[in-house]
Amino acid sequence: MTITVPDSSQKHQRREHALMLALVSPALLVILALIVLPVGWLAWQSIYHDGFTLENYRRVFTEDIYWRSFALTFEISLAVTVIALLLGYPVAYLANAVPKGWSILILSLVVLPFWTSVLVRAYAWLALLQRTGVINQFLRYLDVISEPLALVHNTFGTVVATVHILLPFMVLPLYATMQKIPGDLMQAGASLGASPSLTFFRVFLPLSLPGVLAGCTMVFVLCLGFYITPELLGGGRTVMVSMLVSRNVELYNQFGAASAVAVVLLLSVLLIFFAVSRFISLDRVLGQK
Amino acid sequence: MTRTSPARIVLYVISALVLVYLILPVLIIAPISFSSARFLTFPPPSFSLRWYQQYFANPAWMQATRVTLTVAFFTVLIATPCGVAAAYAISQSKLRIMRMFHMALLLPLVVPIIITAVGIFFVYAKVGLVATMPGLVLANVMLGLPYVVISVLAGLQSFDPAQEMVARSLGMNRLRSFFAVTLPQIKSSVVAGGIFAFISAMDETIVALFISGGQYQPLTKRMFTALRDEIDPTIAAISTLMTAASFMLVLLASTRGKRSG
Secondary structure (H helix, E strand, O other), X not given: OOOOOOOOOHHHHHHHHHHHHHHHHHHHHHHHHHHHXXXXXXXXXXXXXXXXXXXXXXXXXXXXXXXXXXXXXXXXXXXXXXXXXXXXXXXXXXXXXXXXXXXXXXXXXXXXXXXXXXHHHHHHHHHHHOOOOHHHHHHHHOOOOOOOOOOOOOHHHHHHHHHHHHHHHHHHHHHHHHHOOOHHHHHHHHHXXXXXXXXXXXXXXXXXXXXXXXXXXXXXXXXXXXXXXXXXXXXXXXXXXXXXXXXXXXXXOOHHHHXXXXXXXHHHHHHHHHHHHHHHHHHHHHHOO | OOOOOHHHHHHHHHHHHHHHHHHXXXXXXXXXXXXXXXXXXXXXXXXOOXXXXXXXXXXXXXXXXXXXXXXXXXXHHHHHHHHHHHHHHHHHOOOOHHHHHHHHHOHHHHOOHHHHHHHHHHHHHHHOOOOOHHHHHHHHHHHHHHHXXXXXXXXXXXXXXXXXXXXXXXXXXXXXXHHHHHHHHHHHHHHHHHHHHHHHHHHOOHHHHHHOOOOOOOHHHHHHHHHHHOOOHHHHHHHHHXXXXXXXXXXXXXXXXXXXX
């Protein structure tokens, strides 16, 4: 790089900085006005209503409805994360183990639903799972069941659809991590006399843990804030935190309470990201050895 | 390595089942939309276009479609240049604060969308942007920006800024050298970013639920309301059309991306 810029004085550098700041400012302004300001507004509204008050937070932490909803949301998120891991790991493993053409096919099938609207997929699951839906009719056609099963408008339906939507967020980081695991490590294990399952559990699985952590974090955090699937497939009984926020705004006009719930949710998400970011970087260092 | 052990067979079967689970909902909508029955029956009855007719003949659905397309169009029109300018500045500037700005531009992907939606609703209520077109477009510009920034930054990574300096040392001004030298080389990632912003605006539901209303309701809001009440196969027809549009756009974006290598 020996190209000399016509004028490299301090004045030129100041102009350069000013130009760059000018270029980034429209986008930054949009972000400030439409996400930083609104979230800040929520935080303010949660503690200020004709004077400072912690009443909203007292309600969130003591009243049953709020407490139960947070507990339920964390339970569902945990269940969704575990199921997504159990379903996603074999797929990522297979995509990593097969020849390139096959792995492209597998990954395309994983990413394909990604580009369908969440709303469209919620509709599809309704069509599949409802009492007169495809699955119930198919099972009755086969005479497996006599009465339609309650597959939707409950927690089960919510979990099925949510796992479906979040699965790509599990498979992709898993696959990316597995790609970096050198194949000769497995061969080395085998040549030393270890059985395939032993090499898998002692060599491959530990090395894939950073991907597991990354995928689980993404799925868990996204699930915490999920709204469309629990609203449409939960049947009103599965009240997740996001629904609590929307109901407090739309039905009850409890803006302060809605804001406090939103702030607690956001803090949980940021806390998880912060906690995990320390571990993943640590694990990455170990993985690269 | 390729011995077919029992463990392998289990792996194949589980993976196949998971893949079916992943694509089944995407595949199930089209048959419903082309079926003549109001309720789904198995095996499927005769072929019919009545749900498509209902969609195209219904003024409310048509108005909602116009809103969605208009919002998506203006979102791309605003988010793409803003995102390209920001990505360019982030990749070229040596200012340390740019890293913070980069993080800030990715915020829409980190903050749960329901929180963003409620926050925007409160702010819009104060400034009178609820149930307006500009309000809807602005919110979608914010949500689409990260896609443009990510895509263009990836494109700029393989671009050598020295080329632009050569053009400038030969007498071009900054703006001309950007359009003559830099932009043609990152064109495909700019187009891909714009397409993703379009899809994001087309599919956006949650923010629209809170801030849209009256005659400015996008398709997704009307679909959501309709889905809460009953299962109307018209939605299957709309969903099929939306999915087809998304896939075509993604295909366009990925072929574009490949051409740049």
